[in-house]
Amino acid sequence: MEQPAAANKPLYLRMKEDLLRRVQSGEWRPGELIPSENALAAEYGVSVGTARKAIEELADERLLVRQRGRGTTVAMHTHRQEVLRHYRLMTKDGERVNEETSYLDVASARASSTEAKVFGVNRGTAVTRVRRLRLYAKQPVVLEFLSLREDVLPGVGALIRATQPEVLYALLEREYHIIIAKVSEKIMAVKAEAEDTEALGVRAGEPMLEIERVAYDLNGRAVERRIMRARNDTYYLSEFA
Amino acid sequence: MEQPAAANKPLYLRMKEDLLRRVQSGEWRPGELIPSENALAAEYGVSVGTARKAIEELADERLLVRQRGRGTTVAMHTHRQEVLRHYRLMTKDGERVNEETSYLDVASARASSTEAKVFGVNRGTAVTRVRRLRLYAKQPVVLEFLSLREDVLPGVGALIRATQPEVLYALLEREYHIIIAKVSEKIMAVKAEAEDTEALGVRAGEPMLEIERVAYDLNGRAVERRIMRARNDTYYLSEFA
DNA sequence: ACACGTCAATTCTATATAGAAATAAAGATA
DNA sequence: TATCTTTATTTCTATATAGAATTGACGTGT
Numbered sequence: 001m002e003q004p005a006a007a008n009k010p011l012y013l014r015m016k017e018d019l020l021r022r023v024q025s026g027e028w029r030p031g032e033l034i035p036s037e038n039a040l041a042a043e044y045g046v047s048v049g050t051a052r053k054a055i056e057e058l059a060d061e062r063l064l065v066r067q068r069g070r071g072t073t074v075a076m077h078t079h080r081q082e083v084l085r086h087y088r089l090m091t092k093d094g095e096r097v098n099e100e101t102s103y104l105d106v107a108s109a110r111a112s113s114t115e116a117k118v119f120g121v122n123r124g125t126a127v128t129r130v131r132r133l134r135l136y137a138k139q140p141v142v143l144e145f146l147s148l149r150e151d152v153l154p155g156v157g158a159l160i161r162a163t164q165p166e167v168l169y170a171l172l173e174r175e176y177h178i179i180i181a182k183v184s185e186k187i188m189a190v191k192a193e194a195e196d197t198e199a200l201g202v203r204a205g206e207p208m209l210e211i212e213r214v215a216y217d218l219n220g221r222a223v224e225r226r227i228m229r230a231r232n233d234t235y236y237l238s239e240f241a
Numbered sequence: 242m243e244q245p246a247a248a249n250k251p252l253y254l255r256m257k258e259d260l261l262r263r264v265q266s267g268e269w270r271p272g273e274l275i276p277s278e279n280a281l282a283a284e285y286g287v288s289v290g291t292a293r294k295a296i297e298e299l300a301d302e303r304l305l306v307r308q309r310g311r312g313t314t315v316a317m318h319t320h321r322q323e324v325l326r327h328y329r330l331m332t333k334d335g336e337r338v339n340e341e342t343s344y345l346d347v348a349s350a351r352a353s354s355t356e357a358k359v360f361g362v363n364r365g366t367a368v369t370r371v372r373r374l375r376l377y378a379k380q381p382v383v384l385e386f387l388s389l390r391e392d393v394l395p396g397v398g399a400l401i402r403a404t405q406p407e408v409l410y411a412l413l414e415r416e417y418h419i420i421i422a423k424v425s426e427k428i429m430a431v432k433a434e435a436e437d438t439e440a441l442g443v444r445a446g447e448p449m450l451e452i453e454r455v456a457y458d459l460n461g462r463a464v465e466r467r468i469m470r471a472r473n474d475t476y477y478l479s480e481f482a
Numbered sequence: 483a484c485a486c487g488t489c490a491a492t493t494c495t496a497t498a499t500a501g502a503a504a505t506a507a508a509g510a511t512a
Numbered sequence: 513t514a515t516c517t518t519t520a521t522t523t524c525t526a527t528a529t530a531g532a533a534t535t536g537a538c539g540t541g542t
Contacts, residue, residue, distance in 0.1 A: 010495060036522055047497045052523090060301070061482075068523040069505030088479070182482040189430040189448035189473060207430035207448035232430060238329070238479055241302075241423040251525060277492055288527045293493090309493040310534030 015044050016054040023063060023074055024218045026177045030076040034064070037072075063181075063218075077170045077180065088237045089134075089142060089211075089230055097136050097234060098166070104131040104199075106161045108150065115147050118214050119222050126150040128157040133199060141234055143199045145227040152178070152223055168224070169215070178223060182216040187236055190229070200231050208232060256285050257295040264304060264315055265459045267418045271317040275305070278313075304422070304459075318411045318421065329478045330375075330383060330452075330471055338377050338475060339407070345372040345440075347402045349391065356388050359455050360463050367391040369398040374440060382475055384440045386468040393419070393464055409465070410456070419464060423457040428477055431470070441472050449473060 019040075028034045035043065041051035055072060058064045066072045089097040109129050116123040127147045134142035146168070148156050153176055165171045169180045190210045192202045202208065209230040217223050230236075260281075269275045276284065282292035296313060299305045307313045330338040350370050357364040368388045375383035387409070389397050394417055406412045410421045431451040433443045443449065450471040458464050471477075 012495075038522080049498080050496060053495090066523065067505080068503065069521075071505090071522060183480070185479040187428055187450070187477040187479065189450045189471075191448055205446075207432055209428070209430045230430075236428040236477075236479075238426040238428065238477075239423070253525075279492080290528080291526060294525090307493065308535080310491080311536075312492060 011046055012050045012053040012057075015040075015046065015051065016057050018044075019054060019058060020063070020218070023058075023179070028074050029177060030074045030173050030179065033071045033073050063179075077167065077173050089209075089228070089234050090237050091136055091141070092233050092235070095136065097141050097230075098134050099137070100135040101164070101166050102133045102135060102140070103160070103164050104133065106130050106157050108157055111147075115225060118225050119149055121149070121151070128153070128160070130157075130160060140200050141231050143196060143229045147225045149223060152176075152221070172223070178217050180215045180223070181218045182220070184214050184216075186212045188212075192229075196229055200229070202231055206232055209234065209236060211236065252287055253291045253294040253298075256281075256287065256292065257298050259285075260295060260299060261304070261459070264299075264420070269315050270418060271315045271414050271420065274312045274314050304420075318408065318414050330450075330469070330475050331478050332377055332382070333474050333476070336377065338382050338471075339375050340378070341376040342405070342407050343374040343376060343381070344401070344405050345374065347371050347398050349398055352388075356466060359466050360390055362390070362392070369394070369401070371398075371401060381441050382472050384437060384470045388466045390464060393417075393462070413464070419458050421456045421464070422459045423461070425455050425457075427453045429453075433470075437470055441470075443472055447473060450475065450477060452477065 019034075022028060034040075037048050037051045037055060040055070041048040044051065055064060055066070059066050059072070062075055064072050065075045091097060107129050109127055110124045111119065111121060111127045113123050115127055116125065119125070119127075128150055130144075130146040130148070132144050132146070133140040134144065150156065153172065156176075159171065159175060160168075163171065172178045172180065188210045189207050192200075192204050192206045192208050194204060196202050196208060197204050209228075209232075211226075211228040211230070213224075213226040213228065214222050215224040215226070260275075263269060275281075278289050278292045278296060281296070282289040285292065296305060296307070300307050300313070303316055305313050306316045332338060348370050350368055351365045352360065352362060352368045354364050356368055357366065360366070360368075369391055371385075371387040371389070373385050373387070374381040375385065391397065394413065397417075400412065400416060401409075404412065413419045413421065429451045430448050433441075433445050433447045433449050435445060437443050437449060438445050450469075450473075452467075452469040452471070454465075454467040454469065455463050456465040456467070
């Protein structure tokens with residue numbers, strides 16, 4: 001059964017979808033207060049209980065943050081990342097890996113066939129490619145290759161060069177009002193190549209973790225693709241309850 | 242009504258914790274219907290709204306399953322696993338790996354120091370060790386080493402030998418009323434050893450994924466430890482939203 | 483045997499209300 | 513100036529109620 005018009009869905013769901021739309025549209029930006037439940041209930045012509053339920057579901061999905069006595073804000077990436085634990089690469093002694101970041105190069109290019117595929121665009125579309133290192137205790141631990149869609153993020157290369165951000169998704173949020181809502185990662189075991197030897201000092205042929213990540217915005221649009229090659233003394237942590 | 246001075250936690254939270262306790266205790270078993278929200282509200286002397294909120298939170302945590310018109314049941318592992326996607330190892334073409342399981346050996350042993358550490362017991366405590374293979378398209382893909390606490394699961398070795406279960410956690414639920422509520426996994430890249438060559442046919446020294454899993458029950462007690470060594474044409478999938 | 487309608491039980495949606503608890507800003511006081 | 517008090521705002525807790533939607537069991541009729 002396909003959903004007909006927005007019709008006979010429950011009120012609170014239709015309201016929730018509209019609130020989501022308003023966040024997507026940039027009407028309310030990350031960090032900003034949205035109207036109170038009373039105000040929203042009045043605006044939508046529903047009871048506060050119904051408005052509450054719509055808001056609460058978005059808060060459960062960590063798109064909104066409620067604070068008693070203060071109000072409801074749109075979640076910022078810095079807040080979401082803590083809960084979602086986007087950074088799951090750990091050192092052997094259980095510390096997070098992204099202590100420091102060192103950018104190697106930022107360049108514009110034409111999308112390869114794999115990039116085109118994950119982004120759902122034509123081959124040759126403009127992308128920005130970034131190479132950088134993640135350091136822990138002053139030692140390079142992870143070598144990263146980023147690809148970003150220039151059609152969605154115009155001028156992102158210059159921005160990255162200028163600001164060298166520690167957390168890319170916070171920059172996307174701040175500068176482009178794009179909220180990364182979902183991330184998918186494939187973890188594989190691979191052999192170290194010459195490039196890994198040079199950047200990380202691992203011996204060629206040694207096993208390494210390779211992680212391919214695709215990041216999606218609120219609309220489910222793939223925005224960034226990333227390949228991470230991690231030194232052998234790190235592990236990937238995955239917990240679910 | 243006013244706050245009964247007992248504990249300063251909200252009513253619905255205390256009720257929720259008591260419901261959790263009753264599931265843990267085995268009073269309501271996986272698959273069974275628990276009393277309706279009306280009945281529970283009456284029993285606890287609270288309004289249906291409050292009872293509803295307690296039940297709803299446990300349903301959000303996937304410990305309970307609500308069905309309109311039918312009632313509320315304790316979630317069975319088979320239901321939870323779908324949602325939690327416990328099986329995240331995939332073949333290159335995106336299929337789940339655990340199509341078929343072949344048991345190699347089941348034996349009793351004394352806990353090694355690492356086993357003792359993860360289980361929080363003394364070294365030498367009795368454990369059951371299991372070796373088995375996961376197959377896909379008739380080919381062995383993953384080699385698994387399981388350790389189970391015999392103090393918590395008496396006679397589990399014999400049970401496994403007899404039933405050769407496809408899904409271990411369903412057996413724990415059925416036979417011991419132990420619900421696996423949390424799982425933690427460390428993923429590493431390692432070199433293939435002789436044992437991997439023999440069992441999986443991978444060349445010695447080739448990179449493989451090694452996953453160390455610890456499974457916890459509702460009380461947070463570590464019940465099982467598992468090491469999985471996966472052939473190179475598989476990957477580990479991790480999604481979070 | 484089989485289809486159909488009825489009915490009770492259960493969760494879900496929606497509304498309304500009252501007071502508690504936390505927060506932030508404005509105001510009062512030393 | 514600095515600190516305490518008050519006040520308004522907002523979310524959170526708790527109760528109460530009415531009807532809709534879904535399910536499963538029961539009974540009836542053909």
